Amino acid sequence: MSxxxxxxxxxxxxxxxxxxxxxxxxxxxxxxxxxxxxxxxxDTPPGDVTLDLYARAIVDAIDEPxxxxxxxxxxxxxxxxxxxxPEKISKLIYVCAYVPMPGKSxxxxxxxxxxxxxxxxxxxxxxxxxxxxxxxxxxxxxxxxVDPARADWAVARLGPQPILPQETPMTPAHxxxxxxxxxxxxxxxxxxxxxxxxxxxxxxxxSEMPTSHSPFLADPAGLTALLGRVAA
Numbered sequence: 049m050s051x052x053x054x055x056x057x058x059x060x061x062x063x064x065x066x067x068x069x070x071x072x073x074x075x076x077x078x079x080x081x082x083x084x085x086x087x088x089x090x091d092t093p094p095g096d097v098t099l100d101l102y103a104r105a106i107v108d109a110i111d112e113p114x115x116x117x118x119x120x121x122x123x124x125x126x127x128x129x130x131x132x133x134p135e136k137i138s139k140l141i142y143v144c145a146y147v148p149m150p151g152k153s154x155x156x157x158x159x160x161x162x163x164x165x166x167x168x169x170x171x172x173x174x175x176x177x178x179x180x181x182x183x184x185x186x187x188x189x190x191x192x193x194v195d196p197a198r199a200d201w202a203v204a205r206l207g208p209q210p211i212l213p214q215e216t217p218m219t220p221a222h223x224x225x226x227x228x229x230x231x232x233x234x235x236x237x238x239x240x241x242x243x244x245x246x247x248x249x250x251x252x253x254x255s256e257m258p259t260s261h262s263p264f265l266a267d268p269a270g271l272t273a274l275l276g277r278v279a280a
Contacts, residue, residue, distance in 0.1 A: 050115050050138075050279035054081040055106060057120025057145070058209040059181050061088025064119070064202065068264040071272035077279075082109050084125065086210055094178045097210035099218065103128035110136040115279045117141045120237065120261065124154050124213065127220060134223040141278055143271075144231040144261055147220065147245045154214040161241035165189065178208035189236050194265045202265060227278045228254045229263070229271075236261040 052072060054065045062081035072079035085092035085101050092101070102125035106116070116137045118126035123145030130137050146154050158164060169185035172178075181189065183203050191199035228249060230242040246254050255274055259266040 049076040049078070050276070051078040051112065052080075052275065052279070053106070053110060053114040053116050054079060055116065055118045055122040055126055056081065056084065056087065057118075057122050058214075059087075059206045060119070061090075061205065061207065063088060063205050064262070065264055067198075067268040068271060071268045072275070075272055075276055077276065082106070084122075087207060094208060094210040097213060099124060099128055099213040099216040102213055103132050107133045107136060112136075113138045115139045115141060115275075117143060117275065118145050119143045119264070120145050121154060121209075121214065123147050124216075124218065128218055130224045131219065137224050139279060140224050140226040141275065142226065142228045143263065144229065144234050144237055144242060146237070147228065148218050149245075150219055151217050153217045155211075156217070157245075158214075161238055161244075163238045163240075165238060166236050172211075173208065176211065178210055180208050181206055190261050191265060192235060193233065193260045194262060198265055202262070226253060229274060229278075230254065230256045231259050231261060231263055232256055233259055234261045 056064050062083045065081040069079045083090040085105055086094045086097045106129040113136055116126045123142050126140055127148050130140055146157055166189055169182045169189050171180050171182055186203045186206055187199045191202055228246045232239050257263050263271045
């Protein structure tokens, strides 16, 4: 059995994993999630948040080696954490997440994609410190295959996303084993770009799910089974 630490994506918090964790624990795994700085219940001012602060928060949350799972934007923080403390991480699992390209920020990678499905839903704050996702568009972008009541629950919990971490370039991690889960009906990060980001990965390091951008809500049982196989 494995020990998982789950890291949320943009505008989300540890709450987004609430449906998945009971499935993982029922399967015999240990699983927990944290709020990154300025997300969820963490009260760090958004203007103080950096990619390094994300990485240190992750590393500080690890007492023994874990399988580190990152969703969406969290591909950058989990990679930064692996560079900072590879001995604490047995495997990196990217769930429809950005995989850093050398010298590229997440924002630059987003602009490289063949399409930017989320762009028309993003609302940048007046001080340009954060962005948010328009609640009227969020369910269609993140949760279109999720039970509508659960999708509404998630939309109500979305918060502002600090911009600076997404404008910070970094170097990919090479010392930690990794795996990528592509989501084939993703309407936030295009499936085509998920293929591009993993084009040179061995086939046994890539899996697929037929879900939206949020498999932890759309199919927590299926994601649990896949994570268990990948982590073994």
